[in-house]
Amino acid sequence: MNNQFYHNNLEDIEVQIWEELHQSTKSANTPFHQGVLASINDNVPEQRSVIVRNVDISEKTISFNTDIRSLKIEQLKINGTVSWLFYDKTLKVQLRMYAKAIIHIEDDVAKLAWEQSRLSSKMCYTTQQKPGSFINEPELIEVNKTDVEPELLAFAHDNFAVIETKIFAIDFVFLNRKGNKRAYFDYQSNIFKWRQV
Numbered sequence: 001m002n003n004q005f006y007h008n009n010l011e012d013i014e015v016q017i018w019e020e021l022h023q024s025t026k027s028a029n030t031p032f033h034q035g036v037l038a039s040i041n042d043n044v045p046e047q048r049s050v051i052v053r054n055v056d057i058s059e060k061t062i063s064f065n066t067d068i069r070s071l072k073i074e075q076l077k078i079n080g081t082v083s084w085l086f087y088d089k090t091l092k093v094q095l096r097m098y099a100k101a102i103i104h105i106e107d108d109v110a111k112l113a114w115e116q117s118r119l120s121s122k123m124c125y126t127t128q129q130k131p132g133s134f135i136n137e138p139e140l141i142e143v144n145k146t147d148v149e150p151e152l153l154a155f156a157h158d159n160f161a162v163i164e165t166k167i168f169a170i171d172f173v174f175l176n177r178k179g180n181k182r183a184y185f186d187y188q189s190n191i192f193k194w195r196q197v
C-alpha cells in the first residue's frame with residue numbers, strides 16, 4: 001500500500017497535497033497535471049480543462065498558460081474568484097481549490113512562462129480568430145512546425161498570458177475502503193478541519 005493519505009494528520013495531508021500538485025508539473029502522465037478551472041460567466045459557472053504549468057508551494061499558487069483573447073480573460077477581469085477541481089484515481093483524492101486569479105501579460109511571470117514553452121505550445125496562440133469565436137469551418141493550426149516565421153511567433157507572443165491562481169482554501173476528499181475522509185484547509189483563517197464526507 002503506497003498511498004500517502006491513509007493517516008489522519010491534517011498538517012501532513014496538507015503538505016502532501018501540495019507535493020503531489022508540484023510533482024504534477026513535471027509529468028504529463030500524472031492526473032493533477034490537468035485540472036478543471038471554473039470561473040463565473042454572467043452568473044453561470046464556466047469550467048474548462050487546463051494544464052497546470054507551475055505550482056509554488058510556499059506562495060500557494062497554481063498557474064496555467066492561456067490566450068489573452070479567450071473568453072475566460074473577460075470573466076476573470078469581472079470576477080477573479082475561481083475554483084479548481086482535481087481528481088487522482090490512484091491516490092483516490094479529489095481536490096476542490098478556491099482561489100483568486102491574477103492575469104500576467106508581458107511581465108516577468110509571462111516572460112518566463114513564454115521562454116519555457118515549447119514551440120508546439122506557442123503555435124496554439126497563432127489562430128487568426130479569437131478563441132471562442134463562431135466560425136464557418138475549423139481554423140487548423142499546424143502545431144508541429146519546426147520553422148516558424150518571426151512575425152507569427154511575435155503574434156503568438158502578443159496573445160500569450162499566464163493565469164496565476166492564489167489558493168485561499170482547499171476541500172479535500174479521500175474515498176477508500178478503510179473509511180472515507182474529508183477535510184477543509186482555510187488559509188485565510190489558517191484553520192485546518194475535518195469535515196463530514
Ligand SMILES: Cc1cc2nc3c(=O)[nH]c(=O)nc-3n(C[C@H](O)[C@H](O)[C@H](O)COP(=O)(O)O)c2cc1C
Nearest residue numbers: 048049050051064065066067070071072073131132
Ligand atoms: C486536455 C486539455 C488541456 C487544455 N489546456 C488548456 C490550457 O492550458 N490553457 C487554456 O487556456 N486552455 C486549455 N484547454 C482548452 C480549454 O479547455 C478551453 O476550451 C479554452 O481555454 C477556452 O476556454 P474559455 O472559452 O473559457 O476561455 C485545454 C483543453 C483540453 C481538452
